[in-house]
Amino acid sequence: MxxxxxxxxxxxxxxxxxxxxxxxxxxxxxxxxxxxxxxxxxxxxxxxxxxxxxxxxxxxxxxxxxxxxxxxxxxxxxxxxxxxxxxxxxxxxxxxxxxxxxLKYFPDRLHFKKLNKKIAIHTTCSSTKMGLESKLLQVAQMCAEEVIVPDEVGCCGWAGDRGFTHPELNASALKPLRRQLPDDVECGYSTSRTCEIGLSLHSGISYKSIVYLVDEATQIYKKGFLD
Incomplete structure (x- = not known):
């Protein structure tokens, strides 16, 4: 996509x-x-x-x-x-x-340095089923100084591809999102392109894959890099 x-x-x-x-x-x-x-x-x-x-x-x-x-x-x-x-x-x-x-492969291969950013994250329904809420938070906290997890937002309501055909589902599910995000939150991250579309529509900020944040916050280990 x-x-x-x-x-x-x-x-x-x-x-x-x-x-x-x-x-x-x-x-x-x-x-x-x-x-x-x-x-x-x-x-x-x-x-x-x-x-x-x-x-x-x-x-x-x-x-x-x-x-x-x-x-x-x-x-x-x-x-x-x-x-x-x-x-x-x-x-x-x-x-x-x-x-x-x-989390498994990158810490030994790349140097993580926290960015001076305030970001938001969203755990998808599938990630929740796989028990990855805390792991998404862990990755985000390795990359950014402050991470916001909105309390009242669970399923984003996009439901696979139904957000394209039934946008009211997405709008209803994410109704609390915008008011739970501080004004100085710069961007949001998740692990599903379709969910990120709905999150961007109803948050006022851009949601992208967590890989964008990780790429920005990491550097290749080099000789003398940490000296």
């Missing part, structure tokens, strides 16, 4: 993710036929169970090949897709969404 107007000159999530992974020393391998691959949730959630399962199987085979049967970790930039993948794909695959991958 492409950029929103609020991204300005910033690169897309895929470009930023690849840039960050390469900065951390990873060789990024994309599975074959990437443009035709899907976790299947978009079909399954609308009752097309057979089609959803078929897409999941296609993705499974492509990722097994690309990862050499689980030899290499698999990174997915959308936490809702990652949860679906964990539920449907081979147990041989070592699957990660952004937060867990960053």
């Amino acid at each position: 492409g950029k929103s107007v609020d991204y300005g000159k910033e690169m897309t999530v895929v470009e930023k993710t690849r840039q960050l992974l390469e900065k951390a020393g990873f060789n990024v391998v994309f599975p074959e036929g990437l443009k035709n691959l899907c976790c299947g949730m978009a079909f399954d959630s609308k009752g097309f169970k057979e089609q959803g399962l078929r897409k999941a199987r296609e993705l499974d085979q492509a990722l097994l090949k690309a990862s050499q049967n689980g030899k290499y970790p698999v990174y997915c930039d959308m936490s809702p897709c990652l949860l679906r993948m964990k539920e449907t794909l081979s147990s041989e695959l070592d699957l990660y969404e952004p937060v867990e991958f960053i």
